[in-house]
Amino acid sequence: MKGFSMSRQNFYVSKPADAEALILAAEFSFDQLGVPESSELWIVTETKAQLRHTPIEQFLGEFQTKVLAQGRSLVSKGKPIRYYSSVTLPRSAPKAVILLLDASLRLVTRVDGLNGTAAMIVVPWLMEDVQGWIDAHGPTDILTNAQASTAPLPAPIVVSALKSLLTGINVSTGLAHPRDKDKTIDLFRILKKAKIPVDAEEVRAWLIQQKLKPTYADEIASIARDPSKVKKSSSGVAWAGDIISQWKTRSEVEANT
Template structure:
């Protein structure tokens, strides 16, 4: 499991309560992990300048953030970044993701040198897949262990083998790795397993895939399970033996 601390604040994103709660979590994560910086992450600069977030931060803070980091009373440095400007932080940081949804949370999951992520969705439910992916702290609810994203153990073993075989830094970008992923999914489809597409991206990200590569795997899975008939395995090397190893839980 990742050591990154993740929290979801399912409150009205325009409210003072949501803002104070989100930054309460961010400051607590800084104290716990030794992170020195908090980054307010939005989709665009306009969301910082012309939304309720501007009011919550205060006009003076927003103007100061446009010029660079602001040092808070606690000594933590506050930054403002967008999906376009966010790079890998030089110092251990906590991301406060405002108006959180799948795309911006995938970006957060793919960012290095992050000690924590606090998500404040604008629309209820838009961060639920992310919360399920990690088993995050949900404000106002008891903490639960992360649930299995894919229940079918054979599919999980096949994907685990795939994750060991491909270069996770490039995902299915290399032709050989793309072929291996394609064969893995087609074997599972031919053997009658249920479509894992709805959870395969989150499963892959949880298990070390970069979000953009997990999306490619999701797209491949969707296409394969959309086939009208079971795919042929005739051109694959030892498909039945490979499947039997997944079924028996062997490497």
């Protein structure tokens, strides 16, 4: 399936951003520049104000921080260091190590969807803002070196249904086409009518693990939470009348192979 890269390394600090967490993450990120697969380091925050006059400025130095804030780069271990805010963040990050500071839900979702990233190090503002990212990727905690658990897999029949969905919609555009959105709504309405439990967060995590862009996974998970509240653009049903039986059979076959 065409999607974004999942080959990157994922790390986080298992507590909200404070001076200790910020500096520890910065030191760790600079160490990652020594990894051959990395090409540069990006420091990313929501706004430029989160860069200046902070523990990160104390770590980098006032002059160096000012250089980054002006859009210029520094060099460490022969590789460039750059700063981006949510306004200036590029759409791809070829082999970049990304240090995401004071990570908000909106910004961690954007950075999570960048193509080509070598490593992502997240220092959260609030832990709940990054829980969905943790559930999807199971990052390593740089404080303890322990790997976080990913979300549980959806029920086998739900996984079978989601696999059908991913082969039936344009995964490169999410639910931009009304037909793809209707197909998604129908899928979750069918599961709900059959009284099959669906956990939207499990669905989101599984979709991202299948290389679907996080923003598209969010769209699908939003529908999964309550498909009856989402309007369709057409009156027809996109799935065969016996689709539940098909999904059940496929899930049983896969369980035995």
